[in-house]
Amino acid sequence: MSFLGRWRTNVVNQIPALVLVAMCVASTLMSDRFLSSTNITNVLLQAAVLAVISVGMTFVVIGGGFDLSVGSIVGLSGCVAAEVMLRAGIFAGVVSGIATGAAVGLANGLVIARANVSPFIATLGSMVFVRGLALLMTKGAPVVGDDGLPAGFIWFGTARLFGIPWPVLAAIFIFAIFAWVLHKTAFGTRVFATGGSREAAFLSGVPVRRVTLLVYVICGITAGIAGVMLAARLQSGQPTAGEFYELTAIAAVVLGGAALHGGEGYLYKTMIGVLIMTVLTNSLNLMGVDSYWQRIAIGVVIVAAAAADQLRAKVN
């Protein structure tokens, strides 16, 4: 390929990053508060929960699937964590919150990999089912206990290390681990192969059913972690927490350029997608844009990103 052609391909492949930079520049020009350290910290804090969810979603999408239940998992696991924490302490609460996510992910994976139900229908069902479970368990009320959640847990949601909030550090840590799993291990290669072509992967000795099962378990685990993180920030278990997160996470993955038909993508690019979604909301807030208009703007951005993805596919 000529220099120009390669250059063009490289530029097109980096469109998400360029969009993010352009958005930051525009926000800086339009609001002097955007670059303040308070606001940057705020953006990162908001991005942290979405980032953790999107890590798991990237596995599912690259593996050729789809998960609509993550928002409901965030709600349920936050409530379970809070409930258990009030009785058995922080550690047990955190573990059971994450285990809740893993259990829902396992159920999704079994229905999809064993019973061959389409991922869309299977996770649409569990999205409604799990939200119902969260509301039933809490009778629709936030879980705070009589004296609030344990102080150590709330500390995690508010404290900082060298000025960086703990949830942000946790998100970076989770990203690093799963980036290694996806891009550096045999399992990661098998996820790409399964999403790229199930049949070819199967005939290459990839245990495709187990891989499919595991990506949903991973997605459940990360959504469970996100639920616990969000509960710490909200200082309570909210049964309605995480609504629409599934859509925002899928949008972030697609914005990052992972192919929705599976087999292609990078975890770091999903993080760019997450930052685009967060910066967009943040700068619209800073500019005082009405929240109804914000939704319209976000919808436009998602479709525009998908159109840009088609352009990328063409150039490649």
Add this chain to the structure above:
Amino acid sequence: MDSRRDALDGGAMTHIRIANVSKFFGATCALSDVSLEVKSGSILALLGENGAGKSTLIKILSGIYPPDAGRIELDGQPAHFKSLPEAIAAGVVLVPQELRVAGALSVAENMLLGYLPSRRVAGLLPCVDARAMKESARAILGDLDVNIDVDARARDLTFAERQLVVIGRALGHKTRILILDEPTASLERRETERLFTVLRRLRNQGVTIIYISHRLEEVDILADECAVLRDGRLAAMSSAPFERNDLIHAMTGRELDLQAGGARSAGDVRVSVSLPGGALTCRQGEVIGLGGLLGSGATELLRRLFGVRSGRPGERNSEYPRDVPAAIENGVGFVPGERALSLVMALSVRDNIVLPHISAFCTASGRDEQKITAAVVRLMTLLDIRPHNPDMPVRGLSGGNQQKVVFAKWLAGRLDLLLLDEPTNGVDIAAKAHIHRYIADFASSGGAVILSSSDMPELLGLSDCVVALRQGRVVGRVSRDNTYGEASLRALLETAV
């Protein structure tokens, strides 16, 4: 005017004229200054290796790509179609390799999809006139002398029948030019003969046909004219009868020794399974051929030998591997008939090659990229996979190079039994020769090979012994003695039970 009189008197008016057509993709030149003419009512065979520009040329003719330079004329009129529908409207129809039929619709509906006849119920409500639709479909199929039920669902048809439905659909469009991309790649002999009868009939009705094939023997019996492309240029143009060696030379730019084989001696039994009608045994250093027509059960047998279970009850059998990973662990490699089943197209050459043995290329800290690179570079050099870029997605490679990647996959680990299902399907002549030589070398070095192929010369040329299969039953054997040959194999396969 004289020239006009000539055209009328001569009767041989030029139907398609392609003049100085070029096409670039980025900096890659796919077609360079190609000029050729096809006479009305003749069959042109378009030959060339993978990547020679055949597909690009037919895509330009049928409106999928615009040419970057040059002119195309039909009956003297410029014909630059901007889209496939525009070309179809002008009577130029492409029958692609992968057929697009709507499986849930009937044969008649599929054939008349673009212009369903309608009538009005009670003079008001427009609706599809099912009777008229079926009659038109029957008439078209009758013209082709093809017997297919117009009420059948398209998904219940065989590949060959679907192909005829797609051709029938084209005829409904008042087609002047019919372009077929490797139409016989998935057909067996009888189906191929039926297709050729249909194509000859169409030619006699005045349809001009452009036909892409890798099979030189078909070109001999079907084509009136033959154009050979090589590296995007027209390398040769000739009329029937064709000189086969000249065509090969024009395609590859060199002479090829198509005969593979070498001295080898059979060792211990590598695999032995009992089948209805007899046992199938393959020794080390031996190539066993599986001969059969469509539905012979050869593909199913190869898949079972590779550990693929169909899920039917009662198939638990210790003669076969437990599952695919167990088979791979045990040194078995499988090359399926379709490359879409053997390669993950979006994945790099590198990852495709290491995929079956990926665990062996990993340490506790993840993939050992140095070890992977060493193995991949060695195999890409050994099999001459081009371009020599391990990080390129496999879908960017030509068919022949993709097939070499499939072989490389199995060579990356232990391999002593190779199961091959149509290993040279859709592969050009040079790559085919490479693959044949590779199979023979593998057997000479002590590997066991079980080969299924509908290409009889290939099957007989490579095998030490051919087992004839019909519906999963062993119906006979052709061994290398004085009766070894196509005639005795055909006799076994085609006689009634």
